[in-house]
Amino acid sequence: TLRTDIVMDIGRSINPSIDIGQIEGAFMQGLGLYTMEERKFSPSGMLYPRGPAQYKIPAVCDMPLKFNVYLLAGSSNLHAIYSSKGIGEPVLFLGSSVFFAIKDAVAAARKDVGLGGPFKLDSPACPEETCLACASCFVQMVPVPKPGSFQPWAIDV
Numbered sequence: 636t637l638r639t640d641i642v643m644d645i646g647r648s649i650n651p652s653i654d655i656g657q658i659e660g661a662f663m664q665g666l667g668l669y670t671m672e673e674r675k676f677s678p679s680g681m682l683y684p685r686g687p688a689q690y691k692i693p694a695v696c697d698m699p700l701k702f703n704v705y706l707l708a709g710s711s712n713l714h715a716i717y718s719s720k721g722i723g724e725p726v727l728f729l730g731s732s733v734f735f736a737i738k739d740a741v742a743a744a745r746k747d748v749g750l751g752g753p754f755k756l757d758s759p760a761c762p763e764e765t766c767l768a769c770a771s772c773f774v775q776m777v778p779v780p781k782p783g784s785f786q787p788w789a790i791d792v
Contacts, residue, residue: 646711677788
């Protein structure tokens with residue numbers, strides 16, 4: 636992610652530094668949710684990853700190269716304590732903007748190889764799934780297995 640700009644209406648901030656940190660953290664959590672955190676299940680239904688040590692979560696290197704967070708000035712909420720507003724969920728969903736940017740990039744890559752129209756790219760758009768969705772000449776060289784010729788180690792839900 637090259638750049639992210641967020642303007643957030645949080646009302647009257649009690650501590651702007653903490654609020655900006657919460658916004659940055661929620662965005663990164665959403666980025667991980669929509670682009671990294673794969674949930675794999677065994678054929679019997681057992682969830683394989685059982686904690687952050689067993690699946691990909693955002694790291695410092697996944698932060699946008701330029702990350703600007705601004706708090707909307709002159710906003711308040713007269714019905715809340717100290718005129719503040721909630722922060723978490725809206726910014727978490729903003730992480731999906733990275734997923735949709737990846738989907739637009741995949742559409743452009745597919746157009747470059749002569750493929751148009753709708754295509755499937757589920758969230759999380761991890762690098763492997765993104766590469767497969769691009770349908771490049773390298774992906775097209777991988778043979779498609781015949782149904783029943785293998786036992787899957789994991790299933791997607």
